[in-house]
Amino acid sequence: MKVCWAVPVRDKARTLPRTIASVLGQVCEPLEIIFSDQGSTDESLAIMRDFARRYDGKHKLRILECPETNFRGMPGLNDHINWIHNQSDADIFISSAADDMPLVDRAEKTIQAFRDNDPAMVVTAMFFMNEDSTKNVGLAYGGQTGWPTEDGWVKYQEVYDRAVGGSTTQSWTREFYEKIGGLQGVGSPDMVMPFLACLDKGCWYISKPLHCYVNISDVNNTGLEGVMRATTDEVELLKLEELCHMQCTAGIFTAAAKMHDMGVGHIEATNSLVSAIVDRAASWQKVRQRMAMERVQPMVFKT
Numbered sequence: 001m002k003v004c005w006a007v008p009v010r011d012k013a014r015t016l017p018r019t020i021a022s023v024l025g026q027v028c029e030p031l032e033i034i035f036s037d038q039g040s041t042d043e044s045l046a047i048m049r050d051f052a053r054r055y056d057g058k059h060k061l062r063i064l065e066c067p068e069t070n071f072r073g074m075p076g077l078n079d080h081i082n083w084i085h086n087q088s089d090a091d092i093f094i095s096s097a098a099d100d101m102p103l104v105d106r107a108e109k110t111i112q113a114f115r116d117n118d119p120a121m122v123v124t125a126m127f128f129m130n131e132d133s134t135k136n137v138g139l140a141y142g143g144q145t146g147w148p149t150e151d152g153w154v155k156y157q158e159v160y161d162r163a164v165g166g167s168t169t170q171s172w173t174r175e176f177y178e179k180i181g182g183l184q185g186v187g188s189p190d191m192v193m194p195f196l197a198c199l200d201k202g203c204w205y206i207s208k209p210l211h212c213y214v215n216i217s218d219v220n221n222t223g224l225e226g227v228m229r230a231t232t233d234e235v236e237l238l239k240l241e242e243l244c245h246m247q248c249t250a251g252i253f254t255a256a257a258k259m260h261d262m263g264v265g266h267i268e269a270t271n272s273l274v275s276a277i278v279d280r281a282a283s284w285q286k287v288r289q290r291m292a293m294e295r296v297q298p299m300v301f302k303t
Contacts, residue, residue, distance in 0.1 A: 001091045001111070001115070002032065002089065002090045002092070003029075003031050003091070003093075003094065003107070003111055004031065004032040004034060004090030004092070004093050004094070005031050005032070005094045006034045006081070006084045006085075006088070006094070006095050007019065007023060007034065007035045007095070007098055008038060008077060008080040008081060008084060008095075009035055009037050009038065009040065009098040010037070010040050010044070010072075010077075010098075011040045011042050012042075012044050012098035012099055013040070013042040013043040013047055015098060015099035015214070016044055016098055017051075018101055019097075019100060019101060020035065020047075020048065020051050022102050022103075022104070022212075023035075023096065024051070024057055024061065026102070026108070027105055027108055028105070028108035029111070030058045030060065031059045031060070031107060032059070032088060033061045033062065034062045034064055034087065035048045035051075035063055035064070035098075036063075036065070036083070036084050036087070037065050038066040038068065038069055038076065038080045039069035044098075045063075045065070048063045064087060066080050066083045066084070067083075068082075068083050073186070074185075074186045074187070074247060075184075075185055078182075078183035078185065078187075081095070081182075081189070082182040082183060085174075085182065090174065091174055092114055092171060092172070092173055092174070093174070093177070094107055094110055094171040095167070095168070095170050095171065095189075097167075099214050099216055100168050100211060100212060100214050101211075101212040101214070102210065102211045103209070103210045103211060103212065105210065106169075106210035106211055109124070109206055109210055110124070110210070113204050113206055114171070114173070117202070117204045119173075119197065119201050120173055120175075120197040120201040120202060120203065121165070121171060121172045121173075121176065121193060121194060121197035121202075121203040121204070122170075122172075122204045122205075122206065123154070123164065123171070123194060123203060123204075123206070124169040124208070124210040125145035125169075125205075125207050125208060125209040125210070125211075126145055126168070126169055126209050126210070126211040126212065127144045127209045127211070128142035128143050128212075128213050128215060129141060129213070129214045129215065131214050131215065131217065139214065147162050147164070148162075148205055148207060149207055150207050151204070151205060151206055151207050152204070152205060153198075153202050153204060154198055154202075154203040155198070156198050156268055156269050156272040157272045157275070159194045159195045159203075159272070160191075160195070160272065160273075160276035161272075161275075161276075164205060165190050165194030165195075165197075165205075167188060167189040167190035168213055169211045169213075170190070170194070172193065172197070176197060180192075180193070180196050180200075180258050180262065181261070184254070185250060186247045187247070187251035187252075187253075187254035187255070188248075188251050190251075191248060191251025191255065192251050192254050192255045192258065195255045195259075195269075195273075196259065196262070198269070199259060199262070199265060215229065216229070217229035217230040225244075234294070235294065235296050238287065238291050238294065238296050239296065239299060242291070242298065245280060245283065245287060248280055249280050249281070249284070252273060252276050252277055256273050
C-alpha cells in the first residue's frame, strides 16, 4: 500500500516552515510527501525548495508547481487537490493544510486504521490553536475536538450536525476519490467527502487528536473563517457570513448530486441531507434579515 501525504500551498510563506517540519517529522514508514505550489506570489515556493535541498530523511519529498491557477478560494483549492491526485500513483492520500501542524504519529495511526478497517476515508480529532497575524502574536491553545469520544464509523448525521470529518484531517483511498469524481466548485471537501464516504466503504474516525488546526486571522486566507476573524467592518462581516452560508449550502447540494450520480443512498442518508439543508436555510435567512435591517444589498450567486 503506497501512501502519499499531499499539501496544497498558495501564499503561505509565513506558516510553511512549521508545517513542512511537522509533516517531514512523521514517525511512520517512508511516505511520498508532496508540497504543491499554486501560483504563490510570496516566498512559498522558495521556502519549499530550500527545505527539499536540505532534507535527508527517510521520506520521499517532492516539490511541485500546479498550473491550475485560474481560481482562488475553494474552487481553486479543489482544482489543486484534483491536480495533485493525478501526480501520484498512491493508494492512500493523507491531506493537510499549509498553515496547520499534524502530530508526529498522525500518518502512522491513519495508515493502521486503513489496514484494520478498510474504509473509504479516515478522519481524526484535532487540537485547535489560535493565531492573529494582525497582532503578531504566537499560538495559543484553543481546545480540541469534543465529539465523538471513541474510535468508530462516522454516522451520516454526524457529518453536518457535529462537523465530523474536518478537511484538514482527511485521508482517502484513490478508489473512493475516483468513484466520486474528485472535487469541483465551491463545495468544500469536509462538506462533500465524509458524507459520500459513509455511503461507500465508510468513514473511520480516530478519536485521538492527531492534528493541530490553527485558527488564522488573515484577510488573505483561503478559508472564509480566517478572513472573517480578521474583518472588523460589520457590513463586510455580513457579506462574508452570507458567502459562508452559500459555500456550505453548495457543498451539501454537491454531496446530494454526487450521491445521485453514484447511484447510492437510502432514507437515512437522504434525511440527513434534508435536515442539513433546512438548518442552513434557516440560518441563512437570519443573515438576510440582518442585512435588510442594515440596508446591506444581498449578494447575487450563480453556482
